[in-house]
Each structure stands twice: as structure tokens, then as C-alpha cells.
Amino acid sequence: MSLNVTVVGVGAMGEAIVRGLLASGWETDGVDALVRSPDQAARLAESLGIRADVEPGVVIPGSAVVVIAVKPKNVPDVLHGIAAHLDRDSVVVSVAAGVTLDSIESILVDQAVVRSMPNTPAIVGEGVAGAAVGHHTTDAQLEQAISVLEAVGAVEVLDESVLDAVTAVSGTGPAYVFLLAEALIEAAIREGMSRRVAETFVHQTIRGAGHLLTETGVGAPRLRSQVTSPGGTTAAAVHVLEERGFRALVEDAVRAAAKRARELGAGE
Ligand SMILES: NC(=O)c1ccc[n+]([C@@H]2O[C@H](COP(=O)([O-])OP(=O)(O)OC[C@H]3O[C@@H](n4cnc5c(N)ncnc54)[C@H](OP(=O)(O)O)[C@@H]3O)[C@@H](O)[C@H]2O)c1
Structure with missing residues (x-):
């Protein structure tokens, strides 16, 4: 892949994208990073073999996708900080929760912009991202971002109005699954499994x-019913989850995350 990509900010999500790109076969000399500290730049160069720098003027020019x-x-x-160094035809892809296309375009006037919400399974190539297209973005630039x-x-182009929901569902979603995994592992240990065995069975489940x-193309309700025989073990467990308000809890959690995304975008 000859497209040059610069990732600005290599924390949890930035690193997931860099690692995911490299794992998918992107050449190391096609991936650059703009970071805040020379120490981090040196660490990234050593651990991942990519060019990393603290100066926008070094890594931003020539990047097709930032x-x-x-x-x-x-x-x-x-x-x-990067505006003066962007090529005119570069496309800027923001993955920042809540930050709107309008607010980005008010700073990067006339620049191609895509607002996206990926998630950390990107590290293993199993991410999912929603993407909303800016006002000055051509189809070719959108293709590069995609x-x-x-x-x-996986990537789906969506209306921007849905992106806070995407943030709350899939951007945040891995944490819901990991919390479930933690709780299930602890419960398994209390039921007599060793931690190693509990982790193996929970992760694989x-x-x-x-x-x-x-x-399978079979939806969640039918898959669940396949595990649930009347009067059986799953029915007993699901009864407890339903009775204690599992669905309402999930709905409240997602609503709280979407609200927080909107607040973050407003600078709160
Ligand atoms: N984590 C997720 O699962 C996830 C999922 C989807 C989207 N996102 C979005 O991804 C963005 C990053 O989140 P995160 O969880 O990865 O946060 P994070 O781990 O705190 O990473 C942010 C990184 O940005 C760096 N940074 C800050 N200012 C910078 C600057 N001026 N120039 C270069 N680098 C700078 C920070 O460096 P220092 O450490 O030196 O401050 C840090 O490495 C957020 O906007 C979030 O909404 C995150």
C-alpha cells in the first residue's frame, strides 16, 4: 500500500490504528506518527519501526491521510498546529468522540475531513468504524480514508447524526464486553473453576x-433461544438477568455514553 498515513496522538486508539495498519500489511515507511514527547517518538520508532516526530512539519507534509x-x-x-503543514488534497480523519465536522472544518477551512468512530479491536483487524463525510471531501478522498x-x-459511512450513538455502542462497546468477561470469570471462580480454566472458557465463549x-446471519434473539430450553439452566440465568433489569441497565449505560460524547464534543 503506497498511501502515506500519519497518526496524530498515539495513545490507546492511535496505537490500535498504527498496529492494525502494520498487521494488515501496511509498510512501516507508509505510517508516521506525530506525538508530544521525543521519548515517545523514540519508543515508537524502536518498537514499531515507524517514523515518529514531535514536529508537524516533519511528518504531516506528504501524508495522504492524517x-x-x-x-x-x-x-x-x-x-x-498541523493546518499550515497539510497538503491541499490530504484528508483529515478525526476519531475524536463528539467532535463535529463543523468544528473541525471551522479550523481546517476547505480541507477534506472525515469524522470517524472506530474501536480498539482495530488492533487485531476486527474493529468497526462509522464514518461521516465532510463538506469538502471528494469521493476519492473518502475512499482513501476508508x-x-x-x-x-469494517467501515460504514453514516450520517453524522448517528455518530454519538456509534460512540456509545461500538466505540465504547468493547468495555461492556470486557466488564461482562470480568464478572463471568469471577463468577466462574466462585463456582469452583481455577482462574486459568475460567479465563479460557469465558474468552472462548x-x-x-x-x-x-x-x-450465521441468525439474529441475537434466535441464537439465544437456541441455548435456552424451557426450564433449563439458561432460562434460570436469563430470568435473573431480566428480573434485575439487565436490558434497562444496558440502555441507560449507552444513553450515558452518548450524552458524554456530546458533552466532550462541546468541550466539557
Ligand atoms: N480508546 C478507545 O477505545 C477509543 C475508541 C474510539 C475513539 N477514541 C477516540 O480516540 C481519541 C484518543 O483516545 P485514547 O483513548 O487513545 O486517549 P489516550 O490514550 O489518552 O491517547 C491520546 C494521545 O494523544 C496524545 N496527544 C495529546 N496531545 C497531543 C498533541 N498535541 N500532539 C500529539 N499527540 C498528542 C497523548 O499524548 P500524551 O500521553 O503525551 O498526553 C496521548 O498519547 C479520543 O478522541 C477518543 O474519543 C478512543
């Missing part, structure tokens, strides 16, 4: 259930 992966509150400063996001998972969801 991914902004800093915290929402840092986005305006970062955009002001090619970067697709290197690390989540992986297997995920594969069933994505590969």
Missing part, C-alpha cells in the same frame, strides 16, 4: 458467540 487520535479537548490545538479504516476493520452473531 488521523487525529488525541482526546477531544486537544483536537482544536492539534488542528491549529482504506485506512478498513485496514483495521465470547469469541464463539461473536462468531455466531457475525457469521
